[in-house]
Amino acid sequence: MGVSNEVPETVQWNGKQVPVYPMETINFSKIICQEPEEVEKAVRVCQTQGYFYIDLSGIDGRRLLEDQEKTLQLMHRFFEAPIEEKNQYGLVSPHLGYEPIASRTGVLEGTKDGYEMIKVARDEIQRDSPHIPDVIKNSGDIKILENAIAGSNLVTKAILSALSTGLGLTGASRFECSHRNDKPSTTTLAMMHYIPSDPTKDKKIGHQKHTDISSLTLLFSHEWGMQIRPPGAREFGFVKPKQGCAIVNVGDSLRFASGHTMQSCIHRVVPYDYAQHRYSIAYFLRAEDTTMFTDPAGRYVTAGQWHDEKFFAFTTDAELQKQAPAHMILGGMHEPEAEEEGVEVLAAPAPAQPIAVV
Ligand SMILES: O=C(O)CCC(=O)C(=O)O
Ligand SMILES: [Fe+2]
Numbered sequence: 300m301g302v303s304n305e306v307p308e309t310v311q312w313n314g315k316q317v318p319v320y321p322m323e324t325i326n327f328s329k330i331i332c333q334e335p336e337e338v339e340k341a342v343r344v345c346q347t348q349g350y351f352y353i354d355l356s357g358i359d360g361r362r363l364l365e366d367q368e369k370t371l372q373l374m375h376r377f378f379e380a381p382i383e384e385k386n387q388y389g390l391v392s393p394h395l396g397y398e399p400i401a402s403r404t405g406v407l408e409g410t411k412d413g414y415e416m417i418k419v420a421r422d423e424i425q426r427d428s429p430h431i432p433d434v435i436k437n438s439g440d441i442k443i444l445e446n447a448i449a450g451s452n453l454v455t456k457a458i459l460s461a462l463s464t465g466l467g468l469t470g471a472s473r474f475e476c477s478h479r480n481d482k483p484s485t486t487t488l489a490m491m492h493y494i495p496s497d498p499t500k501d502k503k504i505g506h507q508k509h510t511d512i513s514s515l516t517l518l519f520s521h522e523w524g525m526q527i528r529p530p531g532a533r534e535f536g537f538v539k540p541k542q543g544c545a546i547v548n549v550g551d552s553l554r555f556a557s558g559h560t561m562q563s564c565i566h567r568v569v570p571y572d573y574a575q576h577r578y579s580i581a582y583f584l585r586a587e588d589t590t591m592f593t594d595p596a597g598r599y600v601t602a603g604q605w606h607d608e609k610f611f612a613f614t615t616d617a618e619l620q621k622q623a624p625a626h627m628i629l630g631g632m633h634e635p636e637a638e639e640e641g642v643e644v645l646a647a648p649a650p651a652q653p654i655a656v657v
Contacts, residue, residue, distance in 0.1 A: 318536030342465035349562030356543030406505035451582035506568035511550035520579035551630035555592035595631025
């Protein structure tokens with residue numbers, strides 16, 4: 300079969316045809332220069348969709364792609380280590396430390412999550428003796444983590460700055476002014492490992508449906524599994540990993556800071572190939588802890604408070620989570636009548652077939 304560059308519209312998954320949603324691509328090199336057309340496109344995409352690919356394949360972004368490959372190697376070494384070594388400091392705070400598999404609600408009714416995660420906070424890595432487990436704390440490892448964090452910070456800040464320009468924000472009202480590098484925030488690099496799982500029988504599955512707390516999330520993964528639910532869409536569908544690109548999600552903080560005009564991306568992770576391990580790296584650019592905004596309930600809250608409340612909702616047991624205000628997990632985004640709640644209904648057990656495109 301010939302190789303096609305076309306994105307297939309649907310893919311066979313879990314016994315039915317599931318959409319593969321297209322995403323716009325924003326060029327990082329153009330964003331750095333704030334080229335007006337690219338800036339306008341970024342604003343439009345954030346207002347209408349809340350997600351896009353950022354193309355890092357040019358000279359300016361390529362280094363970051365290399366840093367991510369090094370981070371992946373480090374992650375393999377970390378996740379293969381014994382649990383006592385991974386859990387040396389436990390979860391020091393919500394944005395720092397190790398979370399074992401099944402710490403949160405899973406993607407299916409009655410399941411727990413199917414991933415383990417190590418988070419290294421941007422503020423923490425700059426301390427003299429950061430809480431990073433010894434297994435990834437030699438000087439080479441620290442350099443890799445620093446580069447990944449600093450590079451991701453540059454990319455997300457450049458996007459943030461372009462969005463401010465595109466919205467005509469000036470002075471202190473520009474988004475960067477509530478994301479200053481030297482002010483405390485929960486900004487963090489999260490490295491995740493999803494274990495192989497079969498949704499027809501396993502009880503530790505994927506990553507529950509949510510919007511991110513962050514302002515912008517920069518996400519790298521070579522493997523399929525990420526699903527989004529675009530604004531107004533009746534069902535979840537996959538997004539395709541794209542060579543040379545990372546995925547950017549708008550999170551709650553930027554939605555709130557934009558007066559709720561930007562869309563927070565509703566997403567989740569499901570096992571695509573049930574036998575596959577999946578690795579993802581997410582940089583969560585968050586607002587300074589003391590930044591104030593109005594949440595979907597009309598409360599005037601700090602970014603720190605929104606983070607803590609939402610983190611609690613994520614990690615609390617499923618019954619309590621259901622009692623959390625509806626706007627909490629989805630950041631005030633609305634879902635049209637749930638035609639399907641996806642994988643809860645497990646029609647057929649067949650895993651997805653690999654797709655013949657690159
Ligand atoms: O693993 C992924 O691809 C997404 C992870 C995610 O949505 C999150 O950590 O917020
Ligand atoms: Fe997320």
